[in-house]
Amino acid sequence: MxxxxxxxxxxxxxxxxxxxxxxxxxxxxxxxxxxxxxxxxxxxxxxxxxxxxxxxxxxxxxxxxxxxxxxxxxxxxxxxxxxxxxxxxxxxxxxxxxxxxxxxxxxxxxxxxxxxxxxxxxxxxxxxxxxxxxxxxxxxxxxxxxxxxxxxxRHQEDLAQALSLTPGSKYAELPGGSAASIARLIRSKSVRPARDLAQFARTLLFCYAIGNCDAHLKNYSIILEASKRDGEPLIALTPVYDLVSTTRYPRFSRELAMAIGGVRAIDDVDPAALTNLANDLGITKAALQKIARDILDNAAGAIGAAGDGAYGPVFDSTPYVADDLVEEMGPRLEVLDTFCIG
Structure with a gap:
């Protein structure tokens, strides 16, 4: 204090x-x-x-x-x-x-x-x-x-706070799975549950695609809305932040901060794990396949466009960093592709 x-x-x-x-x-x-x-x-x-x-x-x-x-x-x-x-x-x-x-x-x-x-x-x-x-x-x-x-x-709190966990537990897998616990929180407390659940699912798959193993509970946040349900304020997911490809750095762990379909090692995630993730989120496999297809169709191109300055000024080195990032994503994009057609 x-x-x-x-x-x-x-x-x-x-x-x-x-x-x-x-x-x-x-x-x-x-x-x-x-x-x-x-x-x-x-x-x-x-x-x-x-x-x-x-x-x-x-x-x-x-x-x-x-x-x-x-x-x-x-x-x-x-x-x-x-x-x-x-x-x-x-x-x-x-x-x-x-x-x-x-x-x-x-x-x-x-x-x-x-x-x-x-x-x-x-x-x-x-x-x-x-x-x-x-x-x-x-x-x-x-x-x-x-x-x-x-x-x-504006008041905000990260999901470790929202789920009554200490900062030291931000990497802990919650009973029944962190993804499932967050999905339940969104359904019960969000002012726009369908939108927020889709945002969360999309972010999980995007983090997998780019190789972000550090997307822990404190890297997701909620903000309080004025609306109330049963006398309690409702929430909304905040915009996403701290998205980084940690697999670009060999020194960092390849264990996911939040399991995907019960799998923690990013290199072990397969289409079966993604099917389990859909079940954890309480959405259909087809709905998660559609999200995965959006990422397949857009992620690599958007990284390349950003590297070329499409979204704002960049450094001389940024296009080459973008090329390396897209190449490193390749094996995980193949897993998403297999999941989409399975």
Missing amino acids: AILAHCGRECIGDVLVWYTDDEPAPTELGYSPLALDELAGIVRGLPESSAENASSRLSLAGTQNKIGLAHNPNLDFEHGWLRPKGLAATTHLLKTSYLRDLSEIEYLCMSAAAGCGIAVARTHLLALPTPTLAVERFDRNANVVGGVLRVER
């Missing part, structure tokens, strides 16, 4: 934390312009980004180096960056990594997911000295009113 009190004025969701004798004044709110060279200095390395987060009292979890900033939605991504002051909320997370090509891989995976009909957090590659990915926050609503940026925080 002491750490949160010092680094909890800008958390995930709409939570603010401070000592009772250090309650911030309502006037502690606003933004200061941030030039591109200043931004480059902030993302240069871990000491610089840590100092920036400490000064803004920002609390962000995760393995990648992250910085929270705001951006004026009326300007392009070479301009309009803002440093929050006091209680002002951020609108974007800027992510860097020591892993080679990770920013580009995440950008390609997120862009391809959108091309496969998955609602995703919007991302942009920034041409800074350190390869940087800017991710728009889905737990913020940002508008410019009278020339002033106004940002509203």
Whole structure:
């Protein structure tokens, strides 16, 4: 709690934390312009980004180096960056990594997911000295009113929280299977259960296709809606985030964070496991086959298009990263193809 009190004025969701004798004044709110060279200095390395987060009292979890900033939605991504002051909320997370090509891989995976009909957090590659990915926050609503940026925080919680699990249990397979448990939560609590269940199923198959073995319970989130059922607020799945091909890195485990049809090793997933997944989700095999066909028809092409700059500016190296990513997906796309015709 002491750490949160010092680094909890800008958390995930709409939570603010401070000592009772250090309650911030309502006037502690606003933004200061941030030039591109200043931004480059902030993302240069871990000491610089840590100092920036400490000064803004920002609390962000995760393995990648992250910085929270705001951006004026009326300007392009070479301009309009803002440093929050006091209680002002951020609108974007800027992510860097020591892993080679990770920013580009995440950008390609997120862009391809959108091309496969998955609602995703919007991302942009920034041409800074350190390869940087800017991710728009889905737990913020940002508008410019009278020339002033106004940002509203929105409540969200990841599925580990929603299912009453500690962060240390984010890789745990829930009794009866995590996919089945999440499907039940969606059916009972979602304001749009059919849409959210389709989004979840599509994301599971897409993560399998790209080789994302790290799609754990904290990589899926819900947001509270105003509607209620039996006096309790309803939920909706948030846009998807943190989509990365982990199989591109030999050092990482090839065990799936969430089993597919009872199978944890990504190389052991076969058409029978995908049939079991349909049963776990409570949908027909034909419905899951249609989703798999959409991914087969669109994923590789969308990765290639993103690498060629179809969705936004990219680096000179991005087309080659895209080619490697598509090639590595090949065996899993063959499994999806067999499942579709079986």
